[in-house]
Structure formats: structure tokens, C-alpha cells
Amino acid sequence: MKLAVATGGATALSACLRAADEPVPRGDDPETLPDGQHRWNEFLATDDASNHELPRHHLFLSLDLVTDGVPTDDDRDAVASAMATLDRAYEWSHAGVLSSLAYTPAYFARFDADLAYPLPEPRRLSPFETPEFDTQDALLHLASDRSDALLEAEQALLGEQDQMNGIDVETPLSDVLSVSNRRTGFMGAGMPAERQGEVTGIPAGGPVPEESPLFMGFKAGFRKNQATEDAVTVDEGPFAGGTTKHLATIRQRLDDWYEEQNFEEQVMEMFSPLHAERGLVEGAGENLGDFSGVDDEIVETIREQARDYGRVGHAQKAARANRDADGNPLLLRRHVESTDDGEASLHFPSLQTRIESFDAVREAMNGSDLTDVPTIRQRVNNGILEYIFVKRRGNYLVPPRSVRALPTPTGDR
Ligand code: HEM
Known part of the structure; x- marks a missing residue:
């Protein structure tokens, strides 16, 4: 169970489903959700000091358009439909699934028009690193406390399963996008200590403290050392309401x-x-x-x-x-x-x-x-x-929800 999200696939999902005893809450009317896909805070749990806590399980799926060139309106409708099903199937919360769909400079380079917002190509940011760069088209970040919900959402988006939380999937994301890189994560006090014996990078003897949310033994993300969601929100132009994301894997x-x-x-x-x-x-x-x-x-x-x-x-x-x-x-x-x-x-x-x-x-x-x-x-x-x-x-534009499905560089349909 501990490794279910990391492993993924149908077998991991059925193990999670067998272990799950509570139903996963369904989503409300998608119209009620915030336009900013990054606006998770008001739906996140907080600790005693009012710091926001992230969901326990995370998936980062790098996605590539299955066709060359500029996406069509049909492609756009397919992505919009798949994402709307996700929103309806799962509550936007820890108990359901939080999501955000973001796009790379490589994606926008498919179009002739310039992107109406600055989004540089990813590059080396220190003289001593040699990273690979995310040149895929898009990145879907899914997060939940429920590993069963996360794995089921993934399977259904990829067309491996017909329903999400009992709702029929009319169009899976995989009709137009394929997964080229799958990354998984977790966050929660105790989770690193529990996993420390299974990975390289941690010396023998179980040094990671039991109460720590990070392998390095400390907690991060204090509210006053974090930008507010308003402060990271683009305030004008066709992508107003969205944000930009850098994703490093370390x-x-x-x-x-x-x-x-x-x-x-x-x-x-x-x-x-x-x-x-x-x-x-x-x-x-x-x-x-x-x-x-x-x-x-x-x-x-x-x-x-x-x-x-x-x-x-x-x-x-x-x-x-x-x-x-x-x-x-x-x-x-x-x-x-x-x-x-x-x-x-x-x-x-x-x-x-x-x-x-x-x-x-x-x-x-x-x-x-x-x-x-x-x-x-x-x-x-x-x-x-x-x-x-x-x-x-990788560098990404996270468009507002209204244009999250395969946006054009000018935000027009
Ligand atoms: C293993 C990797 C890392 C660990 C364990 C880690 C841990 C921490 C901790 C414990 C703090 C202090 C508490 C807080 O303000 O959240 C902190 C602050 C911070 N870290 Fe990291 N960090 C890591 C990597 C990075 C990277 C790659 C960056 C990116 C540039 C970064 C940027 C920051 C920033 C901006 C702050 C807040 C400083 C401030 O404005 O007060 N960290 N980190």
C-alpha cells in the first residue's frame, strides 16, 4: 500500500480499492471551482499554526500530444471533456482530487503566434548541474490524500478504465495526449521515515526522524515564508488568473x-x-x-x-x-x-x-x-x-481553468 502510487497501474489500484473503506466524495458543479487552477489553499487542511498542508499523495504526469503540429478544436474538446469529468468525479479537496494542467514553451512553439506571456525555456540554473529538460507538451499534477482516488483518476484519464468514481468517462485524455514521464510524490509527517529503508540516498540506521515531513529532517512551507496565491497570480492579459510553474526533480x-x-x-x-x-x-x-x-x-x-x-x-x-x-x-x-x-x-x-x-x-x-x-x-x-x-x-504556464484545455498562445479559441 505504501508504494501503491509509486508503482501505479491496475494491480496497485485494486489493492488500494480493497483497502479503502470510505467512499470518495464527488465533485460539485465545476462552475463553482476557482478559475485559478493553482488556487488550492482554501481547500487545503491547515496545521495548528495555520500553515497549509499538501495532500499526502501526488502524481506528475508529463503529457505529449499524439499528433504533430497545432492541436485542433476536437483535440481541445477532448481535453476539456476529460478534465471536466475529473472535476465532477472528485471533490476538489484532500479527500477527492486536486489538479492543475500546465503547458511548456515547447507546446506553445507548435503555434505560429507568440505566447502572450513570458515563459522562457528551462535552462541550467547553477554551474554545477546538468539537468534534463521537460520538453513534453504538458504537465498534469494530481494530488489527493486517497491513493485509490489518485490511481483511479490516472487509470481513467489514460483510458484504462471506463469510470471515475462511478461517473462514465466519455473521452479519456489519452485520446489526444500520451504519458511520457510519470513522477510520484508524497507529503506528510512520518512518510519519509516510513520509506527511508527502501531508497538509496539515506544511510543505514534509519536516521530520518519519525516526525519529519522531509527526508532531511525538517519541515518547510511556513505560511509567512510562502507567497500568497494572489501574489503568484498573473493579473493581466489572456492568461490573467493563471500562474507560472517551475518544476525541478532533485x-x-x-x-x-x-x-x-x-x-x-x-x-x-x-x-x-x-x-x-x-x-x-x-x-x-x-x-x-x-x-x-x-x-x-x-x-x-x-x-x-x-x-x-x-x-x-x-x-x-x-x-x-x-x-x-x-x-x-x-x-x-x-x-x-x-x-x-x-x-x-x-x-x-x-x-x-x-x-x-x-x-x-x-x-x-x-x-x-x-x-x-x-x-x-x-x-x-x-x-x-x-x-x-x-x-x-521544466517551465510551465498554468492557464486559468477557463482556457486550461490546449490553449492557443493568445488565449483565443
Ligand atoms: C531537498 C531540498 C530542499 C529542502 C529539504 C528544503 C527545505 C527548506 C526549509 C526547511 C526551509 C525553511 C522553511 C521554509 O521557509 O519553508 C526552506 C526555505 C526555502 N527554500 Fe528550500 N528546500 C529545498 C530545496 C529548495 C530549492 C531547490 C529551492 C529553489 C530555489 C528552495 C527555495 C526555498 C525558499 C525560497 C525558501 C524560503 C526562504 C524565505 O524566503 O524565507 N528550496 N527550504
Whole structure:
């Protein structure tokens, strides 16, 4: 059961269905759903500190049009029909299925017209990475607490099954799109510890703390360190109401993280040296409430901290580029852990109005500007860069729901 979503297919689905005891709630009238496909927050559970919690299971399906050239109106109708069935079949919630369908620059390049919104091709974002790029047409992100719902939705969208949650599928997505890459993820305290023995990248002995939602032992996504959905929403033009998404797939190798760093050193490298000095983080960081503690002082004194403690933290570095003029975060991170390919890894979707904001945060996280401090090297004592390896990058436009089915570059039908 633990690996059902990672494995996928009919056998995994029937195992999940056998184990399921509660019905999956059906969706309301799709008209009542938010136009922004990324507007998940008001439907997400929150923890005691009002941080949003992501669903437990995730699927990222890369999709390619089965025909060359520009999609036809019939293709568009087929995708619209398949997605409308998904919306009707499952409640837009943890207990049902949340979704978003996004498109690459490669997809828009099929058309003669220019895309009416800036969407750069994916590229290397650090001198020490050699990622592959998502050149497929589209990406469907599905998320649910119910692995049975997620697997059933996938099977039905791919035409392997006639119904979704008891509703007939008139047109499966697979009539026009085929899956060229399937990624899976999970999020929830305890889930990484439960899976740590099954993957490479985690040393023996079960070091991942039981209460942690991430393989690295901490919690991420504090409300005040995340952009609001409004802040990442495109506000004008044909794609107003939508957003952009960067998706990175990252492998983790945590031997040295767990075998050479004590807790205090981990806090220094994840948050900041001052977080460790002041004892701000307990355990996975639940005690931080709704703010990571990465404030102006932590950010502005990063050089002094590098000199005094010989290291810099991941969050303090990234924060340098993650604030607008009023000091509010620019990126909405919705990353999840993964055991794909038997490796401890993560899928890192980040939402922002413009991809360039993501690129700038990643550059700040690279910390190349700090390597003149003698102890700071490009990947050593430099946040978490020693332990993470970028495998894939993709950039996407997430159109508003009204034009989510094979949009044209101008948003016209
Ligand atoms: C294994 C990979 C990663 C882990 C375990 C991780 C973990 C964390 C943690 C624990 C925090 C502090 C809490 C929070 O504010 O959420 C944080 C902050 C942050 N991380 Fe990561 N992160 C990872 C990769 C990345 C990547 C690839 C980026 C992309 C550039 C990134 C961007 C950020 C940003 C923007 C912040 C918030 C800083 C701020 O503005 O306060 N992280 N991360």
C-alpha cells in the first residue's frame, strides 16, 4: 500500500480499492471551482499554526500530444471533456482530487503566434548541474490524500478504465495526449521515515526522524515564508488568473548530512547559523509556528555569519531574492518527497508570476557570491547544496481553468 502510487497501474489500484473503506466524495458543479487552477489553499487542511498542508499523495504526469503540429478544436474538446469529468468525479479537496494542467514553451512553439506571456525555456540554473529538460507538451499534477482516488483518476484519464468514481468517462485524455514521464510524490509527517529503508540516498540506521515531513529532517512551507496565491497570480492579459510553474526533480544523497553533521550543524545549513546559535529550531521545526524566523537580520548579516560560523544556511540564502518591495515572499513552493527510481528525491513545483523570480531565488540559493569567504565553497558549507542534485527542470504556464484545455498562445479559441 505504501508504494501503491509509486508503482501505479491496475494491480496497485485494486489493492488500494480493497483497502479503502470510505467512499470518495464527488465533485460539485465545476462552475463553482476557482478559475485559478493553482488556487488550492482554501481547500487545503491547515496545521495548528495555520500553515497549509499538501495532500499526502501526488502524481506528475508529463503529457505529449499524439499528433504533430497545432492541436485542433476536437483535440481541445477532448481535453476539456476529460478534465471536466475529473472535476465532477472528485471533490476538489484532500479527500477527492486536486489538479492543475500546465503547458511548456515547447507546446506553445507548435503555434505560429507568440505566447502572450513570458515563459522562457528551462535552462541550467547553477554551474554545477546538468539537468534534463521537460520538453513534453504538458504537465498534469494530481494530488489527493486517497491513493485509490489518485490511481483511479490516472487509470481513467489514460483510458484504462471506463469510470471515475462511478461517473462514465466519455473521452479519456489519452485520446489526444500520451504519458511520457510519470513522477510520484508524497507529503506528510512520518512518510519519509516510513520509506527511508527502501531508497538509496539515506544511510543505514534509519536516521530520518519519525516526525519529519522531509527526508532531511525538517519541515518547510511556513505560511509567512510562502507567497500568497494572489501574489503568484498573473493579473493581466489572456492568461490573467493563471500562474507560472517551475518544476525541478532533485535527488538527495544524505549520507554526510546524517553522518557528519550534528543537529546544530544541520540547523545552520538548513536555516542559518544564528538559528543554531539562538536555539530557534526544535526537532523538525514545528515550534517555529507560521514563520521560519528568516527575518531581515538573518538575511542581511549572512556574510558576517559566514565568517563567524564558517557556513551559511539554505533558507537565509534563498530569502535574499524571495521578497518583493514590501518584503513579501514571491514564490509559492509546493514540493513533495519521492521514492521514484528507488532514490530519495523530491519534486519541487514552485509557483510565481514570472519564471525569472524563480531563477533569481535559485541563483541566490547557489550562494556563488559567498565563496570568497574561505570556508564557503560552491557546494560545501553552503546550505544544502552538498546533498542535492538536480535531475530535471521544466517551465510551465498554468492557464486559468477557463482556457486550461490546449490553449492557443493568445488565449483565443
Ligand atoms: C531537498 C531540498 C530542499 C529542502 C529539504 C528544503 C527545505 C527548506 C526549509 C526547511 C526551509 C525553511 C522553511 C521554509 O521557509 O519553508 C526552506 C526555505 C526555502 N527554500 Fe528550500 N528546500 C529545498 C530545496 C529548495 C530549492 C531547490 C529551492 C529553489 C530555489 C528552495 C527555495 C526555498 C525558499 C525560497 C525558501 C524560503 C526562504 C524565505 O524566503 O524565507 N528550496 N527550504
